Amino acid sequence: MKVFGVTGWKNAGKTGLMERLVTEITARGYTVSTVKHAHHGFDVDVPGTDSFRHRAAGASEVLVSSPKRVALMTELRGADEPQLPDLLARLAPADLVLIEGFKGAPHPKIEAFRAEAGHSLIAPGDPTIRAVASDVPLELDRPVLDLDDTVAIADFVLAEVGL
Structure with missing residues (x-):
C-alpha cells in the first residue's frame, strides 16, 4: 500500500487539498483511502x-453495516491512541492512502501553506516533507507547487509513490 501525507498548520488548506487530490486521483482510475488525524474529541x-x-x-x-456503507467505531476508553501503522493495517487494500495530519510520522508528505494563515513553514526542519503546495512563491530546497494546481500536485504525489 502506497502512503503519502498532506500536512500543515491550521487553515493552511489541508482538507481542501485532500478533497481535490482524492477527486483527481480517483478520476485517474486509482483507489484511494484516507486517514485524518484530529487533535480533539470528535463524534461520527x-x-x-x-x-x-x-x-x-x-x-x-460498534460496527454498523448497511447496503451503502460499513462503519467501525472504536472507543479507546482511556487506552492510548493507535499509532499510524496500526491504523493503516485496519484499511482494506487501496492503491494509495492519503493521510491528513500526523505531522510527526515518518511517511512522505506535502505541506499545504497559505501565507494569510500567518504560520511559519514546517518544511525547512522536516525532511519527510517532499514539497510545499503554496499560495505564494517560496524559495526552498525542495519543489514548491501552486496550492491551486491540483493536477500538478497529483502528478507529484503519484510520481513520489511510484504510481
Whole structure:
C-alpha cells in the first residue's frame, strides 16, 4: 500500500487539498483511502441512534453495516491512541492512502501553506516533507507547487509513490 501525507498548520488548506487530490486521483482510475488525524474529541455518530446507544452503554467497538456503507467505531476508553501503522493495517487494500495530519510520522508528505494563515513553514526542519503546495512563491530546497494546481500536485504525489 502506497502512503503519502498532506500536512500543515491550521487553515493552511489541508482538507481542501485532500478533497481535490482524492477527486483527481480517483478520476485517474486509482483507489484511494484516507486517514485524518484530529487533535480533539470528535463524534461520527448521532445521539439517539442504535449505534450511539451501543457505544454509550460501554461497547468497545460498534460496527454498523448497511447496503451503502460499513462503519467501525472504536472507543479507546482511556487506552492510548493507535499509532499510524496500526491504523493503516485496519484499511482494506487501496492503491494509495492519503493521510491528513500526523505531522510527526515518518511517511512522505506535502505541506499545504497559505501565507494569510500567518504560520511559519514546517518544511525547512522536516525532511519527510517532499514539497510545499503554496499560495505564494517560496524559495526552498525542495519543489514548491501552486496550492491551486491540483493536477500538478497529483502528478507529484503519484510520481513520489511510484504510481
